[in-house]
Amino acid sequence: xxxxxxxxxxxxxxxxxxxxxxxxxxxxxxxxxxxxxxxxxxxxxxxxxxxxxxxxxxxxxxxxxxxxxxxxxxxxxxxxxxxxxxxxxxxxxxxxxxxxxxxxxxxxxxxxxxxxxxxxxxxxxxxxxxxxxxxxxxxxxxxxxxxxxxxxxxxxxxxxxxxxxxxxxxxxxxxxxxxxxxxxxxxxxxxxxxxxxxxxxxxxxxxxxxxxxxxxxxxxxxxxxxxxxxxxxxxxxxxxxxxxxxxxxxxxxxxxxxxxxxxxxxxxxxxxxxxxxxxxxxxxxxxxxx
Amino acid sequence: xxxxxxxxxxxxxxxxxxxxxxxxxxxxxxxxxxxxxxxxxxxxxxxxxxxxxxxxxxxxxxxxxxxxxxxxxxxxxxxxxxxxxxxxxxxxxxxxxxxxxxxxxxxxxxxxxxxxxxxxxxxxxxxxxxxxxxxxxxxxxxxxxxxxxxxxxxxxxxxxxxxxxxxxxxxxxxxxxxxxxxxxxxxxxxxxxxxxxxxxxxxxxxxxxxxxxxxxxxxxxxxxxxxxxxxxxxxxxxxxxxxxxxxxxxxxxxxxxxxxxxxxxxxxxxxxxxxxxxxxxxxxxxxxxx
Numbered sequence: 001x002x003x004x005x006x007x008x009x010x011x012x013x014x015x016x017x018x019x020x021x022x023x024x025x026x027x028x029x030x031x032x033x034x035x036x037x038x039x040x041x042x043x044x045x046x047x048x049x050x051x052x053x054x055x056x057x058x059x060x061x062x063x064x065x066x067x068x069x070x071x072x073x074x075x076x077x078x079x080x081x082x083x084x085x086x087x088x089x090x091x092x093x094x095x096x097x098x099x100x101x102x103x104x105x106x107x108x109x110x111x112x113x114x115x116x117x118x119x120x121x122x123x124x125x126x127x128x129x130x131x132x133x134x135x136x137x138x139x140x141x142x143x144x145x146x147x148x149x150x151x152x153x154x155x156x157x158x159x160x161x162x163x164x165x166x167x168x169x170x171x172x173x174x175x176x177x178x179x180x181x182x183x184x185x186x187x188x189x190x191x192x193x194x195x196x197x198x199x200x201x202x203x204x205x206x207x208x209x210x211x212x213x214x215x216x217x218x219x220x221x222x223x224x225x226x227x228x229x230x231x232x233x234x235x236x237x238x239x240x241x242x243x244x245x246x247x248x249x250x251x252x253x254x255x256x257x258x259x260x261x262x263x264x265x266x267x268x269x270x271x272x273x274x275x276x277x278x279x280x281x282x283x284x285x286x287x288x289x290x
Numbered sequence: 291x292x293x294x295x296x297x298x299x300x301x302x303x304x305x306x307x308x309x310x311x312x313x314x315x316x317x318x319x320x321x322x323x324x325x326x327x328x329x330x331x332x333x334x335x336x337x338x339x340x341x342x343x344x345x346x347x348x349x350x351x352x353x354x355x356x357x358x359x360x361x362x363x364x365x366x367x368x369x370x371x372x373x374x375x376x377x378x379x380x381x382x383x384x385x386x387x388x389x390x391x392x393x394x395x396x397x398x399x400x401x402x403x404x405x406x407x408x409x410x411x412x413x414x415x416x417x418x419x420x421x422x423x424x425x426x427x428x429x430x431x432x433x434x435x436x437x438x439x440x441x442x443x444x445x446x447x448x449x450x451x452x453x454x455x456x457x458x459x460x461x462x463x464x465x466x467x468x469x470x471x472x473x474x475x476x477x478x479x480x481x482x483x484x485x486x487x488x489x490x491x492x493x494x495x496x497x498x499x500x501x502x503x504x505x506x507x508x509x510x511x512x513x514x515x516x517x518x519x520x521x522x523x524x525x526x527x528x529x530x531x532x533x534x535x536x537x538x539x540x541x542x543x544x545x546x547x548x549x550x551x552x553x554x555x556x557x558x559x560x561x562x563x564x565x566x567x568x569x570x571x572x573x574x575x576x577x578x579x580x
Contacts (some may be wrong), residue, residue, distance in 0.1 A: 089386055091568060094562040262401040269392070272387070277374050
């Protein structure tokens with residue numbers, strides 16, 4: 001019982017970790033205040049769920065979830081190319097709403113508020129990840145690979161250009177870098193990982209509906225990124241673990257689940273407020289949001 | 291069909307205009323996106339429900355207390371949260387994220403205090419509508435449009451004629467110069483929150499009488515009011531009113547072409563398009579874009 005609960009928490013940590021480090025890539029490293037991350041997560045979850053329900057194999061659904069989200073990431077990057085700061089934040093926020101409205105209303109495809117139940121358990125090379133422990137191993141491996149890839153990207157010459165864009169876009173352009181292309185790549189890659197996180201979520205819960213992808217879902221991920229500190233992957237990992245575990249004691253005090261849900265959101269919102277007011281750099285942040 | 295859509299557009303526009311004008315007043319004075327304005331509306335509507343339906347206070351008293359409550363809530367958010375950030379000279383993006391966290395915080399609080407089920411204030415008995423040039427309109431809806439128009443006219447004279455209104459415009463126009471002539475910007479910020487939130491309280495009352503209350507109503511109204519403000523020109527209160535009515539028309543006439551579920555998506559799509567191509571809005575001047 002205890003171990004099943006622990007495995008559940010570890011899977012959540014894994015999924016949130018992928019979401020948070022990919023958001024870190026666009027917000028922390030590139031300086032694009034992207035509030036559309038949950039939309040990419042939703043796109044990944046829906047693509048993966050719909051393909052899996054059509055009977056396609058796991059690796060195909062999983063990859064296509066990432067690629068589909070990446071496509072939308074490019075689309076968003078191209079359309080918001082000229083926007084900066086709070087206007088970019090608002091445009092990406094509007095994007096989240098549009099995707100949410102589509103998942104809710106395109107009932108022919110997504111079944112709207114009824115959601116998509118019965119997503120099969122993933123299987124790879126003839127092995128089915130039917131119990132939660134094997135699924136945890138899968139999530140862990142994918143989270144680790146995602147972490148390594150994003151670390152690699154941030155340390156590469158490409159990553160340095162991204163940080164240069166964050167610090168001074170005009171100067172970077174003067175140095176002959178195509179900042180538009182670089183920003184699009186950053187947002188696309190970030191969206192790719194959000195998409196695969198969505199795919200893992202869909203496979204894990206086996207049921208998705210639009211309510212899993214509302215704006216309030218963005219709060220924990222954003223809180224992780226800010227609390228961990230911008231442009232710090234180490235901080236992101238620590239913050240993910242802390243923030244996923246933090247509201248859990250509420251369960252043991254014996255509150256009903258109708259209280260726990262909102263209480264969790266309140267804790268995240270309060271933490272985000274406190275850190276923004278008291279310690280805007282977060283735990284290990286190297287820079288402050290501008 | 292046509293007269294009915296016209297009437298529906300006017301009602302929607304009147305409500306959006308109330309939301310947008312308060313929001314736009316705060317934006318133009320304080321120069322940041324106060325998303326938690328939606329939380330002020332939602333919380334005030336629930337407060338009215340609490341006073342009138344739970345405590346059994348008379349309707350007149352409940353209305354007065356609700357407006358005071360809304361003002362106080364807005365003022366407190368400014369004093370407790372935003373003021374600290376301003377002292378630290380935090381960027382607009384930080385303020386935007388803070389207001390977003392505040393919105394989620396209060397929405398979760400409402401969910402915790404009142405539960406997820408829909409509430410009805412039930413002061414106005416469901417009345418037979420009048421037949422007005424082939425469209426049905428209820429007495430309450432006439433009151434909504436009338437109150438909204440009267441308030442907007444009052445707000446216009448408040449901004450043009452009173453000392454505080456003039457000081458607000460001075461701070462909105464140029465904070466440094468306003469301070470040189472002896473206007474305390476901090477004071478004016480407080481006033482902007484008090485007046486803007488009082489309008490939010492009135493909007494909350496009208497919305498609460500016309501529709502059911504639900505915890506997420508703040509986000510929805512905020513997005514509509516905000517879209518109206520962006521369409522019209524975000525820094526200008528008359529622009530916000532114009533934009534809100536245009537949005538009301540676009541939404542209601544849009545369902546001639548699209549299923550009615552897409553009403554919200556129309557608003558988000560318009561918001562997105564305006565942010566991309568004309569983020570200063572129809573009446574706005576192209577500044578503070580970068």
